[in-house]
Amino acid sequence: MVSRSYDDVEGEILRRIRTLAKREIPIFGVLDLHVNFTPVMAEHSNCLFSYQKNPHTDAFESAAASAELLVSSFETGLWPVTYQRHSRHLFAATLTGTADEPMKSVEACARQIEETEEAILVVNIMAGFSYANMPEAGLTYSIVAKEDSDAVVERAFDLLQETLNRVKTKPAEAYDVTVAIDAILKNGRFPGILVEPSDNIGGGTPGDNTEILKALLASSITSSGVILADSEAVDLLKEKEIGSVTNLAIGGKSGELGAESITLDPELVSVSDGRFTLEDPHSHLASMSGLHIEMGPTVVVRHKGHLIMLTTVPTPPFDLAQWRSQGIDPATFQAINVKSAVAYRQAYDKITDEHYYIKTVGPCSDNLDTLPYTKLIRPIWPLDN
Ligand SMILES: [Zn+2]
Incomplete structure (x- = not known):
């Protein structure tokens, strides 16, 4: 720390x-x-x-x-x-x-x-x-x-x-999100995982970057799942009627590097207390948080075939019960945005081996050259030769 x-x-x-x-x-x-x-x-x-x-x-x-x-x-x-x-x-x-x-x-x-x-x-x-x-x-x-x-x-x-x-080796290749989406559609091995290390919640990021959600909505993907932390949107939606449509700004409210909202008119699918029990008692999340996870009040909204889960607390995507506790089977999506770097694999490898690291802007970027270190002892690989 x-x-x-x-x-x-x-x-x-x-x-x-x-x-x-x-x-x-x-x-x-x-x-x-x-x-x-x-x-x-x-x-x-x-x-x-x-x-x-x-x-x-x-x-x-x-x-x-x-x-x-x-x-x-x-x-x-x-x-x-x-x-x-x-x-x-x-x-x-x-x-x-x-x-x-x-x-x-x-x-x-x-x-x-x-x-x-x-x-x-x-x-x-x-x-x-x-x-x-x-x-x-x-x-x-x-x-x-x-x-x-x-x-x-x-x-x-x-x-x-x-x-x-x-x-020693360089980080895995990272893709532009549109390139990865095209590859997922071409390969047809669903769901494809759009992995977003720069908004890696387990690394302390806000979990509210909407760049991948925007690309999914603009693409030919017909069903996808995205989880964003947005307590403001949850507060606005949780008292509304299931099936109601609300115009609101989603995500991007942290003000952190790369954060930007998207305005949509989604339909409210469900409201819950956001509590779930891990499916995998040996998961990465169990080591840090125990078996019972609290995302805080949580809502799921739908925009066409795209499901967006909005949580109160940023919750790392390390166990599939996060989806299933909300009545959603993640295996049925064509694409899923996962805000993690490595630890998601324990859960998501069970449903797919189609995954792509995506280049977005955020505090946990794979591109260490972009980070403003002021105290780090130098020289150090890979910043210095
Ligand atoms: Zn760790």
């Missing part, structure tokens, strides 16, 4: 806990794989265990592994220490999936090191969060080891870095 007063909130929290606890209390815990892991966090903790999968389907296993390591430290009376090294790489969110390179090979290398080096307990590959304006943003390794393991840890860091340099 970055706050107005601290670039490294977790580092500051750990430092304060350590100051209170001295060396008498071990500090163990679990981290998201998208943490920007700093030297201060390493110095003031014993063993922080990061998720190894993105989508994060291993939250439970990570917590259990961390607890087991804590138990074994109590049994032996030996507290491990944490070493940290930054890779000098900054990854767009679409490069952080662990089923694909470069994360796949670097993760495999980490597990290999854990198996072969007796002094090393845990190797974390933390892809980082490149949309935070802080010095240490980017991919970091940390190694939890027995005390005085400097030489073996240095060798392990080198091996990880060599692996990353060998397999």
